[in-house]
Amino acid sequence: MNWLLAGHTVGCLSLVTQHKDFDGGFVPLQKKLSAVRAKVDVENEPQPDLLGKETRLQRLQVLAHSAGMG
Numbered sequence: 043m044n045w046l047l048a049g050h051t052v053g054c055l056s057l058v059t060q061h062k063d064f065d066g067g068f069v070p071l072q073k074k075l076s077a078v079r080a081k082v083d084v085e086n087e088p089q090p091d092l093l094g095k096e097t098r099l100q101r102l103q104v105l106a107h108s109a110g111m112g
Contacts, residue, residue, distance in 0.1 A: 082105070
């Protein structure tokens with residue numbers, strides 16, 4: 043019976059470690075996503091002319107590339 047309890051204890055400790063590892067990776071990712079959202083929101087204003095639209099497209103492409111999406 044003790045071996046069963048020991049197995050459950052090891053399993054629980056493993057889950058706790060996985061949870062901490064996830065939290066450690068999630069927070070920086072969430073910050074990066076928030077920064078990307080803020081930049082996209084700035085670019086979301088209507089552009090009346092073609093030059094403005096092309097410039098915005100280039101900025102968004104650079105942003106997507108730097109965020110690892112392109």
